Amino acid sequence: MTTQTVRGRRRATGPASEYPVAEAVMTVRPRDAHRDARRRRSLFSQVTEFAAASGVGQKAGIALAATGLVLTVTVPSTGPMTSTADTGNPAAAAVAAQPEVSAAASAKIDFNRTTVATKGDPDGKLKQLLSAQSAGTITRAASTGSLGAPLEQMVTASPFGFRVSPITGGAGEFHRGQDYAAQCGTSVFAAASGTVTFSGWHPYGGGNRVVIDHGNGLETTYNHLSSSSVQVGQKVSRGDVVALSGTTGASTGCHLHFEVMVNGEVVDPLGWL
Numbered sequence: 001m002t003t004q005t006v007r008g009r010r011r012a013t014g015p016a017s018e019y020p021v022a023e024a025v026m027t028v029r030p031r032d033a034h035r036d037a038r039r040r041r042s043l044f045s046q047v048t049e050f051a052a053a054s055g056v057g058q059k060a061g062i063a064l065a066a067t068g069l070v071l072t073v074t075v076p077s078t079g080p081m082t083s084t085a086d087t088g089n090p091a092a093a094a095v096a097a098q099p100e101v102s103a104a105a106s107a108k109i110d111f112n113r114t115t116v117a118t119k120g121d122p123d124g125k126l127k128q129l130l131s132a133q134s135a136g137t138i139t140r141a142a143s144t145g146s147l148g149a150p151l152e153q154m155v156t157a158s159p160f161g162f163r164v165s166p167i168t169g170g171a172g173e174f175h176r177g178q179d180y181a182a183q184c185g186t187s188v189f190a191a192a193s194g195t196v197t198f199s200g201w202h203p204y205g206g207g208n209r210v211v212i213d214h215g216n217g218l219e220t221t222y223n224h225l226s227s228s229s230v231q232v233g234q235k236v237s238r239g240d241v242v243a244l245s246g247t248t249g250a251s252t253g254c255h256l257h258f259e260v261m262v263n264g265e266v267v268d269p270l271g272w273l
């Protein structure tokens, strides 16, 4: 009886208005125009927030524009801090979490990060990023350049992502990190300050491996090492020598396999270097 009454009321208030609303939402969502608009807004706010927070002002906008990530951006060099308002906005958080933002930026960013990251501004940018939010919500536009290079010379031997396996020859292997050419015995540096959470033999191919926890869900790992010079629990600073490169574990030659993990999942290290 009660159910019937409720149903009757619903129909009476207008079945014609309920369904089309749901349908309209469904048809709007997949349209590229809206997605692009959201993405642009998101990128712009990232640039302005980052610029305001880090004090680099227009330089950040210009650097991003140069990568093709943002076409035209005017960044106020002394803008007000708007992070409080933005973190309370669920829509902005949802947009920032969308993976396609980082995908759009891939591959074209090829700055030499060695000098940028290790001189003048050791850990400042990363600390500012992590103090404001969890590593999982940081976009590539903001995170790029926040980690220091793990080697003096960064020569990519094999990139992050799907590749033909150098071990099995099979296609479609997912490469969990970035391989850098390095003679065995080359100094390996901590990419940022943090605490060593692992230093030892990795049973799944990493050989001798060091893991550093940088806080807020951000970790870096260093693999195939010939030796490690740190112990679990040890605090390290950015640029400290934590190991010597090698070819231990599932490795075909001397190199460094470097991983960046966000909340336990590997991400493209180039989004952070």
Ligand SMILES: [Zn+2]
Pocket: 158, 175, 177, 178, 179, 256, 257, 258
């Ligand atoms: Zn590798």
